[in-house]
Amino acid sequence: xxxxxxxxxxxxxxxxxxxxxxxxxxxxxxxxxxxxxxxxxxxxxxxxxxxxxxxxxxxxxxxxxxxxxxxxxxxxxxxxxxxxxxxxxxxxxxxxxxxxxxxxxxxxxxx
Numbered sequence: 001x002x003x004x005x006x007x008x009x010x011x012x013x014x015x016x017x018x019x020x021x022x023x024x025x026x027x028x029x030x031x032x033x034x035x036x037x038x039x040x041x042x043x044x045x046x047x048x049x050x051x052x053x054x055x056x057x058x059x060x061x062x063x064x065x066x067x068x069x070x071x072x073x074x075x076x077x078x079x080x081x082x083x084x085x086x087x088x089x090x091x092x093x094x095x096x097x098x099x100x101x102x103x104x105x106x107x108x109x110x111x
Contacts (some may be wrong), residue, residue, distance in 0.1 A: 014069050020061075021060060021061055022051070022058050022060040022061050022063070022064070023058065023059060024037055024056060024057070024058055024059075024061050025043075025050050025056075025057035025059045026039065026057070027050075027060060028064065043057070047067075047076075048063060048064050050063075050065060
């Protein structure tokens with residue numbers, strides 16, 4: 001019999017997050033509201049350093065602190081791009097549109 005996720009969490013020993021030394025990289029990304037693809041790009045660009053633990057990417061508490069120190073220092077800051085309002089061309093009314101007449105073709109065989 002498989003226990004649901006809530007029961008599994010209840011059976012785990014309670015360890016304060018700061019004492020755990022880090023967390024799974026994808027969990028951290030979801031906590032800060034970023035997509036896993038963004039995280040992989042950051043890791044590839046050297047913005048974040050991940051640790052490989054049995055094939056799973058983890059991020060250490062020290063690396064999380066270093067990331068937020070760099071954010072506070074303004075290292076990743078840039079001017080926000082404000083969207084411009086673009087004019088959408090008006091479509092032609094049905095009176096102005098030319099009528100296209102479809103003619104039967106010989107390519108369809110009669111059944």
